[in-house]
Amino acid sequence: xxxxxxxxxxxxxxxxxxxxxxxxxxxxxxxxxxxxxxxxxxxxxxxxxxxxxxxxxxxxxxxxxxxxxxxxxxxxxxxxxxxxxxxxxxxxxxxxxxxxxxxxxxxxxxxxxxxxx
Amino acid sequence: xxxxxxxxxxxxxxxxxxxxxxxxxxxxxxxxxxxxxxxxxxxxxxxxxxxxxxxxxxxxxxxxxxxxxxxxxxxxxxxxxxxxxxxxxxxxxxxxxxxxxxxxxxxxxxx
Numbered sequence: 001x002x003x004x005x006x007x008x009x010x011x012x013x014x015x016x017x018x019x020x021x022x023x024x025x026x027x028x029x030x031x032x033x034x035x036x037x038x039x040x041x042x043x044x045x046x047x048x049x050x051x052x053x054x055x056x057x058x059x060x061x062x063x064x065x066x067x068x069x070x071x072x073x074x075x076x077x078x079x080x081x082x083x084x085x086x087x088x089x090x091x092x093x094x095x096x097x098x099x100x101x102x103x104x105x106x107x108x109x110x111x112x113x114x115x116x117x
Numbered sequence: 118x119x120x121x122x123x124x125x126x127x128x129x130x131x132x133x134x135x136x137x138x139x140x141x142x143x144x145x146x147x148x149x150x151x152x153x154x155x156x157x158x159x160x161x162x163x164x165x166x167x168x169x170x171x172x173x174x175x176x177x178x179x180x181x182x183x184x185x186x187x188x189x190x191x192x193x194x195x196x197x198x199x200x201x202x203x204x205x206x207x208x209x210x211x212x213x214x215x216x217x218x219x220x221x222x223x224x225x226x227x228x
Binding site: 035037044045046047050059061062063095097102103104105106107108109110 | 163216217222
């Protein structure tokens with residue numbers, strides 16, 4: 001069974017750094033892309049970026065390029081989304097999802113990030 | 118790259134059929150057969166219900182069907198049930214640097 005298990009909710013202050021994780025199991029981690037999707041409170045889905053763990057090829061939405069960093073450690077079948085300096089506007093639910101490059105097949109349960117002073 | 122356009126809400130009575138539209142451009146919906154649909158219940162993660170315009174993943178009810186004509190894709194839910202009440206999002210691959218684009222989302226209400 002394909003599973004993506006994300007790290008727990010985070011409460012941070014503006015300017016702090018953060019790295020959230022997404023651990024895959026039940027499939028060959030290196031042969032499927034993993035994407036990250038943001039959902040701000042009461043809003044729709046926004047694609048942030050995607051990584052191919054096999055060779056770490058990474059692509060970002062222009063809206064998020066330079067704002068976040070996506071990485072993966074195939075030795076522990078885990079993908080990451082990180083910020084170097086959080087803003088209040090980063091408050092959102094973040095989902096990871098497997099992808100064949102064109103659809104998002106399996107989704108993690110989401111990680112709620114709250115940024116508040 | 119703007120979001121794909123969906124109606125904000127669609128409603129229907131149990132047993133009825135409803136259709137949700139998803140309008141894009143020739144650079145996304147009209148240019149590729151990579152339209153997918155996601156169902157999201159409140160407080161839950163999205164779930165893929167249709168991929169590649171009209172294909173249902175294993176385990177998804179055959180009451181869900183998808184189609185596309187020109188720059189507009191559609192999701193039809195037949196035999197509407199209370200459990201179908203949720204938000205629905207379309208998505209498409211796009212030739213723009215954005216790579217993927219989601220729709221604005223549609224809230225389905227079962228009356």
